[in-house]
Amino acid sequence: MRASLFSLIFFLTFSIYGQDVTISIDTLSENTYMLTGRGGNIGIYVGDNRVFMIDDQFAPLSNKIKAAIATLTNKPISYLVNTHMHGDHTGGNVNFNSETTTLIAHDNVRKKLKKNGLKNVEANKMSPSDYKKSLPEITYSEGMTFYDGDETIMALHVHNAHTDGDTMIYFLNENVLHMGDTYFSGRYPYIDLNNGGSIQGYIAAHHKALLLIDENTKIIPGHGRPSNKRELETYTAMLKDIQAIVQNEIDQGKTLDQVKNNSSLLSKYDATHGNGYINPEKMRETLYRSLR
Numbered sequence: 001m002r003a004s005l006f007s008l009i010f011f012l013t014f015s016i017y018g019q020d021v022t023i024s025i026d027t028l029s030e031n032t033y034m035l036t037g038r039g040g041n042i043g044i045y046v047g048d049n050r051v052f053m054i055d056d057q058f059a060p061l062s063n064k065i066k067a068a069i070a071t072l073t074n075k076p077i078s079y080l081v082n083t084h085m086h087g088d089h090t091g092g093n094v095n096f097n098s099e100t101t102t103l104i105a106h107d108n109v110r111k112k113l114k115k116n117g118l119k120n121v122e123a124n125k126m127s128p129s130d131y132k133k134s135l136p137e138i139t140y141s142e143g144m145t146f147y148d149g150d151e152t153i154m155a156l157h158v159h160n161a162h163t164d165g166d167t168m169i170y171f172l173n174e175n176v177l178h179m180g181d182t183y184f185s186g187r188y189p190y191i192d193l194n195n196g197g198s199i200q201g202y203i204a205a206h207h208k209a210l211l212l213i214d215e216n217t218k219i220i221p222g223h224g225r226p227s228n229k230r231e232l233e234t235y236t237a238m239l240k241d242i243q244a245i246v247q248n249e250i251d252q253g254k255t256l257d258q259v260k261n262n263s264s265l266l267s268k269y270d271a272t273h274g275n276g277y278i279n280p281e282k283m284r285e286t287l288y289r290s291l292r
């Protein structure tokens, strides 16, 4: 499939939980696309004979996501990688898993999906057969490399960033990097401390990403619009700055409540980054907890 480098957007509108959701498609390079609906951004690579997919949002959206992919190609989805365990990135696993589609993820993604899935089976919220289909079938501890014709696709684990099971996927020739939720472009990041995330790991993931990419790389963030190296550099600098600011408060003996309630602490970034899921207060609290 040949497509221009410029953004080509399809809209498919449908209903989920009584609300309309639109699946839009951004064309990032000759063979890669970003799909946006509800939940984490989906990455699609159309190879010589097969499709490589990254994340699958929520189960009720699966048919419309498939319809959106069908506007790009009729090749089968051979591989579906989960960037991490959260439901807005793995909710469609059951619907996409098939004889032709293999689910792949980091070891800890399978562990967490297993644990949560078993709870759902016990509570009769999930059938045993769906539970089996929801789990990654191939896992890795550090990473995995895929080859498709001339393209090299690298799945790289980054440690304790957004969670303890994050993967970034880099398409070498296409020069496209999917960062999963190790990047929330244009907004404060959600760092899931209860599932092994940390601010230090989050920043380290950015350093790893910055080593891989160049000025022409297109970045798919877990949430937010497509981004690039310059924006990621600015964002990483912000993270380091807010880390230092909160660390300084901790060093001065400030309590969690003092930091949480100090609305001037990160005010230079709040207006531009504090309007997403993570508001300024949550950001201050997360940093404090992570650094303590």
Ligand SMILES: [Zn+2]
Pocket (backbone or CB within 6 Å): 084, 086, 089, 162, 181
């Ligand atoms: Zn997430």
